[in-house]
Each structure stands twice: as C-alpha cells, then as structure tokens.
Amino acid sequence: MAEPHVLETRNALERAIHVERSALAQDLTGLSEAQWAKASLCERWTVEEVVAHLTAGAGTRMWRWLLSMLAARFDPDLHNDRRLAKHRGAEPEETLRRFREVVAGPAGPTGHTAAWLGETVVHGEDIRRPLGLVRTPPVATTTAVARFFAARDFTVASSSAIAGLRVEATDGPFSTGSGDLLRGPTLSLVMGMAGRAAACEDLEGDGVEVLRARLRSGRRTS
The missing domain is CATH 3.30.1050 (Nonspecific Lipid-transfer Protein; Chain A)
Structure with a gap:
C-alpha cells in the first residue's frame, strides 16, 4: 500500500491535533443534555468530562502539569480528575466554549507531540462511538x-x-x-x-x- 504523507515533524503533528480538535468541536455542537451526560468509552468519564479533560491537556503548561502531578503524589487518576474539574464549565455549553478556545492551542504540557495527537484521536473516538457519531481521521x-x-x-x-x-x-x-x-x-x-x-x-x-x-x-x- 502506498505510503501516505507521514507526520514526522512537530509542526505537522500539531496541525493534525488542531484538525482533530476542530472536527470534534463541530461534532459536539447541538448535543442534548442526555448526550453530554452519556458514558464515554473512557470508562470513568462522561462525554462532557472527556471534553473537559481534553481542554485541560491543551490548557495546562508543563510547570503547572508537574506541580499538579506532585500535588497528586503522582497518582494520574487524581491528577486528571483535578485538572478536569478545573476546566469543566458550569454547564455543557460552557465546557464546549472552553474547549473551542484551545482548539488552536498548544499540543499538550510536554513535548511528546505524537502522544498528545493520540490523546486527541482516542478521546475523540471515546466520545463519538457511544453517541453514534462517525469520523475516520486521515x-x-x-x-x-x-x-x-x-x-x-x-x-x-x-x-x-x-x-x-x-x-x-x-x-x-x-x-x-x-x-x-x-x-x-x-x-x-x-x-x-x-x-x-x-x-x-x-x-x-x-x-x-x-x-x-x-x-x-x-x-x-x-
């Protein structure tokens, strides 16, 4: 099979992250309250909570990420729950607005850009599959x-x-x-x-x- 354009550079990976975030923000437009509250494939979290988690990843700089991990005694679940709560809105519409604000933002708190692309792709599917939405990234x-x-x-x-x-x-x-x-x-x-x-x-x-x-x-x- 012919080799597709390979995403090797950090800039190319970041552009792909922005594309996937933008597509997800579009898919989230107009969801009902029941859809926002639906369980995602990411077992512990609802659709809204996964969106808030993605916002946290894009909106947290490395030093704050490290401080949060230290405060959580390097318990990733506790760290993620705390960051999620900070970036979740009072209602789903606010959660979506906050996510839209970081669509074109940094890839993530560390330089592992391919990992943050994976985070975006996987959590996008975590959300879409239970909702019956379909998107196949490039x-x-x-x-x-x-x-x-x-x-x-x-x-x-x-x-x-x-x-x-x-x-x-x-x-x-x-x-x-x-x-x-x-x-x-x-x-x-x-x-x-x-x-x-x-x-x-x-x-x-x-x-x-x-x-x-x-x-x-x-x-x-x-």
Missing part, C-alpha cells in the same frame, strides 16, 4: 499515532498491549511485530492499543482474542 494521522503507541508505553501501555503480535492495518501502511495476527483499520488498532475493548469488534485474526484477554485481565490501563 490515515497519516492514525498511522503516526499507531507508530508512537507501538514503540513505547507512555500515558497508556500501548506497546505492552500488542507484545508478541503481528499487527497490520487494512487501510494504511502501519505494521509491526510478529506472532498471532491482529488486523484491522488503523483507528481501531489505535483504540485497541489504548485499551478500548470495543475496538476488538472491528479487528480480525487470532491476535484479537489475545488482546481481548489482556484487556479483560487488566494487564493494561486506559
């Missing part, structure tokens, strides 16, 4: 995220999730590893590496049950 975008996720465990244990598997995208050039086959759309592979069991429905090969078992056993964190 394959160059999902490929950049898949490569980062496969190479290392960062905010999620993505590399560990596919250890010992042969992973192949059906819509792009991404492939890695050896072992039982795990095959499907790049976005679904990304979501599976990010710990979303729902993505297994879109995948095929003997590696699907391996991944599903790992997610079920709690080997990975979301």
Whole structure:
C-alpha cells in the first residue's frame, strides 16, 4: 500500500491535533443534555468530562502539569480528575466554549507531540462511538499515532498491549511485530492499543482474542 504523507515533524503533528480538535468541536455542537451526560468509552468519564479533560491537556503548561502531578503524589487518576474539574464549565455549553478556545492551542504540557495527537484521536473516538457519531481521521494521522503507541508505553501501555503480535492495518501502511495476527483499520488498532475493548469488534485474526484477554485481565490501563 502506498505510503501516505507521514507526520514526522512537530509542526505537522500539531496541525493534525488542531484538525482533530476542530472536527470534534463541530461534532459536539447541538448535543442534548442526555448526550453530554452519556458514558464515554473512557470508562470513568462522561462525554462532557472527556471534553473537559481534553481542554485541560491543551490548557495546562508543563510547570503547572508537574506541580499538579506532585500535588497528586503522582497518582494520574487524581491528577486528571483535578485538572478536569478545573476546566469543566458550569454547564455543557460552557465546557464546549472552553474547549473551542484551545482548539488552536498548544499540543499538550510536554513535548511528546505524537502522544498528545493520540490523546486527541482516542478521546475523540471515546466520545463519538457511544453517541453514534462517525469520523475516520486521515490515515497519516492514525498511522503516526499507531507508530508512537507501538514503540513505547507512555500515558497508556500501548506497546505492552500488542507484545508478541503481528499487527497490520487494512487501510494504511502501519505494521509491526510478529506472532498471532491482529488486523484491522488503523483507528481501531489505535483504540485497541489504548485499551478500548470495543475496538476488538472491528479487528480480525487470532491476535484479537489475545488482546481481548489482556484487556479483560487488566494487564493494561486506559
């Protein structure tokens, strides 16, 4: 399969983040109160809470991020909940307004730009899938995220999730590893590496049950 434009530079990755944030802001326009309160794929959070979390990531500079982690004694759940609460509005419309204000803002609090692109892509799907909304980011975008996720465990244990598997995208050039086959759309592979069991429905090969078992056993964190 022909290689798409590869997002390698920080500027290219940042542009992709802005595109995905803008698309998500558009999709969030006109949601009902019930939709804002719906459970997302990010188990602990509602749709509105995930949006506030994304705003926090874009609106928190490194020094404040580090101070927040220190205050939370490096408990990421506590840190995330505190930052989320700070950036959530009094009502969903305000939460959306705050998110729109950071659409063109910084990628995230650290220089791991590909990770923050992954954050945007994964949480966008966390929101859209339960709401029945569909968006497939450009394959160059999902490929950049898949490569980062496969190479290392960062905010999620993505590399560990596919250890010992042969992973192949059906819509792009991404492939890695050896072992039982795990095959499907790049976005679904990304979501599976990010710990979303729902993505297994879109995948095929003997590696699907391996991944599903790992997610079920709690080997990975979301």
